[in-house]
Amino acid sequence: MATINVLILVCLGYVVFLFAVAFAADRMAAAGRGKWLRSPLIYTLSLSIYCTAWTFYGAVGNAARSGLEFVTIYLGPTLVMVSWWWGLRKLVRVGRSQRVTSIADLLSSRYGKSNTLAVCVTILAVLGGTPYIALQLQSITLSFSIFAEADPSGLYREGSSVFWVAAGLAVFAILFGTRNLDVNERHHGVVTAIAVEAVVKLFALIAVGVFVVWGIAGGVGPMMERIDASEIGQWNVDAGRWTTFIFLSAAAFICLPRMFQVLVVENDDEGHLRTAAWAFPLYLLLMSLFVVPIAVVGLDLLPEGANPDLFVLTVPLSQGNDWLAMLSFIGGFSSATSMVIVSAMALSTMVSNHVVMPIWLNTHEGTGSVSGDVRSVVLMARRISIAAIMALGYFYYRLSGGGAALASIGLIAFAGISQILPALVGGLFWRGATRTGALVGLTVGFIFWIYTLLLPGMGEPWMPETVLQNGLFGLGWLRPHALFGIEGIDPMVHTVMWSLSLNTIAFCVASLLSFPSPLERLQGAQFVNVFDHSVSPRGWSGSVAQSEDLMIMTQRILGTSPAQDFFQTEAEKQGGRSHMPEPTPGFLNRLERELSGSVGTATAHAMIGQIVGGSSVSVEDLLAVADESAQLLEYSGQLEEKSSELSRTARQLREANTKLTQISEQKDSFLSQVSHELRTPMTSIRAFSEIMRDTEGLTNEEQTRYAAIIHDEALRLTRLLDDLLDLSVLENGQVNLNLSDDSLRSVLDRAVSSALAGADRKITVRRTFPAERILLHTDLDRLGQVFINLISNAQKYCDAEEPVLVISAHDVGGRVIIDFTDNGSGIPPGARSMVFEKFARVGVDKAGGAGLGLAICREIMQRLGGEITYLPGQGGAAFRVSLPLAFQQAAQ
Amino acid sequence: MSRKVLLIEDEPNIAEAIRFLLTREGWQVETHGDGTDAVQVIAGAQPDLVILDVMLPGKSGMDILRDIREMEELAGLPVLMLTARGQSRDREMAENAGVSRFMTKPFSNAEVLTAVRDLHAQATRL
Incomplete structure (x- = not known):
């Protein structure tokens, strides 16, 4: 019998091998070699993280307990892959064109970049993901303990081993998951490693299966007889449970953060889906092929009370086939580790992007906005998040004591994470879906899931027996397993039915009642109509063609000769072999600056992005362009208004001036007339008074006559002055x-x-x-x-x-x-x-x-x-x- | 030889005062109170000197002056112009029109007499 020490050694060796694979793949990808790293095969194999330790060990256990029901877990993803590949293609296209980093990011992006929503999804994912990680750790411990029982003298200590496994996985995830910040969030090393693990676990399970069928049962025929004889072979299909489980596993296949990571984020080429659509179901078929035989043989061979979850290990062991058991162990180990690594990566991306970074940016507002600084902060946040998530899984495992059946934890997590489904599918296909709808639906589903499944599953003290029996606050219709008085349904079916239907209803109603913001509407259109206006996200090549496109665009904006001058200068700067510059980042930046002088920053960015980026213009770009044009419009409107105001003022001034001139002329003429009217009598008065003064020998008649003239003229003066005063008073309105x-x-x-x-x-x-x-x-x-x-x-x-x-x-x-x-x-x-x-x-x-x-x-x-x-x-x-x-x- | 002055003035009292002054100086004084036919009256009267008011009914003194300056036989006629408006613009206009002397009302009798004597002396000296 293989000692536990050998096992540990093999295990360590396997881990070192995985590290090497990941390291080599990363290096090759960085060097631009290794096209096979991006092959549909690798993509398909990476999807196999769906098959965790729960599937590897638990499927046999499930089959031993509930017969063929385990098949549902494989049927869900198969149905998705085969009949809903077009939906997946849309999901992948949206994810690529929006540069989505996680499922939380996808929902947030779809619903107007709402971080609230992202935080909700993140919390849900962490809540659902942590028990799942604990489950993987538990599977590793359990499998270790099988070997340890056989060899109590070994190095194995249950408590410390879990810790070391968790720490090792954290190190792996940190090393290969946060090596650098790739805009596309692709991790070739990790993906290649899990592809290898996928092969290992499939090989191990098939090996055990072959051993059971041909080594123990003695061929296919006798095996079928044994199956027929056992209870498992009897088809007691509970339609409710089957439908629910198929639906749940299908939903989880799309919604699980780790599945989203490999399915969408790590996807290199949409075309890979075409291969995966048949290859992945095939993989699942192979994985499930020997489940029933192993379960049947295990039930036959092993004593009553043996844990059926571990038949994959214990059946070979009981037959003394230690090496096969060890292979099987490595298979289970592979299942567990690949799932934990990808889960930790996906969850840490969500936690750091939507929880840690917003908080950090808020507290460091104004400081450290240098991009290099933020970069290192993001990486650090990711690493700490990975460690924290692993720690969470570890402590969950320690606290829960690892008692519950493996499968039930998996299903609880599935039910939790599938609450995302209405918001996700609605967001992809229904433009009317709104952020409020998504939030309300998610919250409603989440609450029902916690109340009817998660808490009852955790037992006392989380869910007191009285509440389970009599309902919350003693209200019978609030019993967690019989909501609204509907009794006698399987708890899982009950939860899925209520939480998802209420979730969907709440989502639809709230969406219809709420009004989406402009950004949300635009994003909605981008998502729903992604095939209409996104450029196929293939890599681009042919830089000269791009430069020519850029040249044509620049000529239109700047004019022919300035554009040619600019390109000429740039080409010379680059070495001058060609008259066209290579579209290097530096050149593109300078070009963008040059263009933004004419068309505005956002427009320049969007235009260059359209030609060079190969990706579609993002909604923010469009919004920024719209903002800029709006500002320009407003500005020119203001100018127009100003100019018309000025001409109005000028006209008023001219009119006022004319009026003033007229008034001035009237005044001059009036003064001139007044002067005349005053001087005329005064002339007579002066002339005759001088005559009377200077002339000697005036006759009496003359004297009298001249005095009379002086008197008359004086009276005339007085009258004139009286009239003037009178008129002035009347005209001024002072009368x-x-x-x-x-x-x-x-x-x-x-x-x-x-x-x-x-x-x-x-x-x-x-x-x-x-x-x-x-x-x-x-x-x-x-x-x-x-x-x-x-x-x-x-x-x-x-x-x-x-x-x-x-x-x-x-x-x-x-x-x-x-x-x-x-x-x-x-x-x-x-x-x-x-x-x-x-x-x-x-x-x-x-x-x-x-x-x-x-x-x-x-x-x-x-x-x-x-x-x-x-x-x-x-x-x-x-x-x-x-x-x-x-x-x-x-x-x- | 009798010296003849033609006084064109619409204010009867002023006309009377000037007539009194100049008669005592030995002038033969003829008066006319309307601007309309003033040019013909001047041409017909053949005076040695004309005293012309600016603001006259019918035709302004400025127009009368311009008209007689354009007539060959009257071009050298001494014209003393009197105005009650007293604006510098009027003086300029009058000088441009060919006035011999320009005076503002109210005037002193001595000024009028001096002006008439000077103008007559100048005219006879020529």
Whole structure:
């Protein structure tokens, strides 16, 4: 019998071999050699991490306990691979085009780069993944202990061995999983190592199977008889459990972080899926081929109570075939280690990208933003995360004591991780799916999974017996295994049914009710329509063609000769063999800077990325482009507005200037006229006073006459000044109206007598007294002033031989109209429009008026809410005064 | 020889004052109060000197001056211009139009007399 020490030695040797394989593969990939590293075969084999120790050992155990039910675990992935390969292709395409690093990243990316969602998925994955890692550790310990029982004197110590295994796996994952930060997140070393392990475990299981069938049972025929004789061969298919398990394993195949890692992240070429679609089911078939024979023979050969999970080991051992047992052990070891390594890598990527880095970036905001610095931080975060996850698995194993059946832990984890499925599938095929929907669905599913499966599975004190029996808070419909009163279902089926259906419903309803952000909508479109606008993510080649494309693009943007100059210079810098520069990163950076001067940073980046990157333009790029154009649009809009505002202001200024010029001209003309009107009487006064002073021998008549002229001219000056002041007051609106009541008749009476008092020329005034019986409420003195002006004008200027002035009044709807018409020759048509202007005088002013009278009348009538107009065609000069019967403030 | 002055002024009182002054100096004074036909009146009266107001009804003194300066027989006629507006622009305009002397109202009698004497002396000396 092989000693445990030999086993440990072989084990160590195997590990060293794996290290060497991984190391060599990494080196080859780095050197650009080893195309077979990226072959569909390697890809298919790497998928075999689906077959963990649980499948390697547990399938036989499961078969021994529940018959053919174990097949479901293989049927799920087979169905996915065969009938849903187009869905997988979409998943892979999306993952590649979005540079997705994990399943958490995928969901976060799909739902508008939501880190909350990523954190949720990460927590779920860690919660589901940790027991699974513990399970692998347990399988290794159990298998060790089988050998240790046979050789108690060996070096093997159960407690410490788990620790060392966990530590070793952590070292492996850290070494090959976080060697450097590849943008594509591919780890050729690890993938190659697990491909090797896949071969080893398949070989080991087949070897055991062949030994059992031909070595023990004695061929296929006798073997079939033995199977028929045993209970396993009887097909008692529980449809509910079968459907559930097939569905669960299919879901887990897509959703498990480690599966996502090898299926999507490590995928080199979408075309590999075509091979994997038949090769992986074939692999699963081979893995399951001898499960039943081993179980049947194990049940036959081994004593009652032997652990069926370990038949793969114990059957060869019982037959004394130590080397086969050792091979089998290495197979199981391979299953466990490959799963643990990939799991730790996938989980650590999620933990470091979505939990550690956001926290680190928040606390180090503004500092250490140098990319090299962040790089090392990311690597360190990954390494620590791997160690932490391994530690978590280790402690879970220590605490749980490793009692539960292996398979049940696996299924619990499957049920947990499959809660991602609605959000994942919905995100790929339904544009209406929103972040809120994904979060709500995930949370609902997660809670039901914990309550109905995880906690009851952990037993006391996590799930008290009373709750299990009577429901939470004593509510019967909340019993973990009989929700809403539906009893008698298998707990697993019960959980999957409730959690996933409620999850899906919550996801759909919340998606329909919530409104996605623009980024989310764009990302949704990118995901759902990934085949419409992503460039096939193959590597590109033919750099000259690229340079030409870049040249054409640059010419369009910069113009032909600047573009040619730029490319020429760059080509010379590079050594100048060709007129086209190689698209080196430095050149591309300079080109991007050059272009961004014309089209903006984001656009330049997206354009170059489109040509060189081979990958599609990301949504952020598009959004940044849109932002830039929006800013430009806004800016040019602002400019346009500014310019129209300026021209508006300029027009206003011009108008104001014209107005000011007019006012200034009016003022000049007014001052000039005032000057004239003042100087004229003063000239007479000065001349005659000098005459009287200087001339001797003036006759008395002369003296009297000249004194009279001086007196008249002085009066004229006074009148002029009075009129000017009056007009100024009226025009400035400073006049205080003195409102009172009287009849029109008495106002006219006073005006007529005042105007005609002392007049040297006679004029007959005719009035219609009955019509003048109109009561007025207004400033009667001002109105009288207007009347006096009009009457004395007629008296002065009417050139008829028998001057007659007719004053007629009418009351027209609240207004009174008074016409003053004389029988003279009137005002010539050309001068009519001028009579109300200041200093407007028609003909020779025989009476010496300053020409302000009618201007004053017009101002007064405006103040009183009325008007004064010239009435043409009345025979003589005719003025019409109209005003409201009662003065109203508003009438002003 | 009788010296004749033609006074074109629409203000009767001013015209009377100037007439009084110049008559005492031995001038024969004729007056006319309207601008419209002033040029014809000047041409017909054949005065030795014209005193011309600027602001006249019908036609401004400036236009009258320009017109007579364009007439051959009146081009050298001494013209004393009087204005009540008193702006420097008026003086320039008058000088451009060929005024002999320009005075602003109100004037002192002595100024008018001196101006008339000077203008007449200049004209006779030529």
